[in-house]
Amino acid sequence: MGTITKALEMLNFFSRQRPEIGLSEFVKLTQRDKATVLRHLAELKDNGFLEQATDTKAYRLGPAILRLAGVSEAIYPLRDRVRPIINEIAQQVGELTHVALLQGEALSPLFYSDVKMHGTQVNYNEGELLPLHATSSGMAVLAFSDPAFVDKVLSHGLKPFSNRTMTDPGQLKAQLAQIHETGFAYQEKAFDGEVTSGGVPIFGSSGQVIGAVSVAIPSIRQSEEKTQAIRAHLCDAMQRITTAVGGIIPPEHAHKWQQP
Structure with missing residues (x-):
């Protein structure tokens, strides 16, 4: 599994029941080491696929997801x-x-x-x-x-x-x-x-x-x-x-x- 796939795979853990996910929870869900998870989260955040809550520091889906979903649904x-x-x-x-x-x-x-x-x-x-x-x-x-x-x-x-x-x-x-x-x-x-x-x-x-x-x-x-x-x-x-x-x-x- 390539690096890009590993990073994008993390987006699948979000749901209505789990709208925000913290670093520790991501480590448990992915069963990867903390440094790797942090690197993938940083890449997703830099590209707008994730954003971070200012108070809890938990991650949630970012504006890039909404933009691409809107483009797809419009076309x-x-x-x-x-x-x-x-x-x-x-x-x-x-x-x-x-x-x-x-x-x-x-x-x-x-x-x-x-x-x-x-x-x-x-x-x-x-x-x-x-x-x-x-x-x-x-x-x-x-x-x-x-x-x-x-x-x-x-x-x-x-x-x-x-x-x-x-x-x-x-x-x-x-x-x-x-x-x-x-x-x-x-x-x-x-x-x-x-x-x-x-x-x-x-x-x-x-x-x-x-x-x-x-x-x-x-x-x-x-x-x-x-x-x-x-x-x-x-x-x-x-x-x-x-x-x-x-x-x-x-x-x-x-x-x-x-x-x-």
Whole structure:
């Protein structure tokens, strides 16, 4: 891992729940020595990606992040395009619905909606990268990715996030083959021990998989009827989102998301 990657990787630790991070906490989170962390923080601060609170000396996201996010959204307003679709699906299923885009070997959350109709809800952190092997959205992406990319992802030591996380490459490939056949990924308590989710891929302008849309529910509300309802809404969502971002669903796979 290069120096630039190590420095930029530190930005992924910020979230709504963790808007500011001090030096000592960064050392623990990165598991790097203090001198290295200080050097990376200084580089990020000098380039505007971080700024430092005057009272606590803790670090928070800087103006460069806002500027680049604004430029990206102005040129290619993905969030604006998916927002009404995700809000509508969340309202229809009554559960947390989110869309995430492929970033390296993980998924980066783009937008989510939670109508909070129930007392028990899914705890969703939009600042957290999602693992491909332990989430329904990630598995939906892998199932329609290039085999070489899949082999690369599965060749790493896969992290178990719960006692239900599948980490054996052979078992994962068998599950991916099934997802590729049906077009729908289903994960029960694999990323969060109390959450069940379903996901489908979304495609880019060349028909390549670029991300996924998913619905996550507390496992105590899971049922076969609920799963089928979620699947139907996700099939609708993926077609609308793919079209909204200028993508094309590969013709040979289009039938997998057609409503009966």
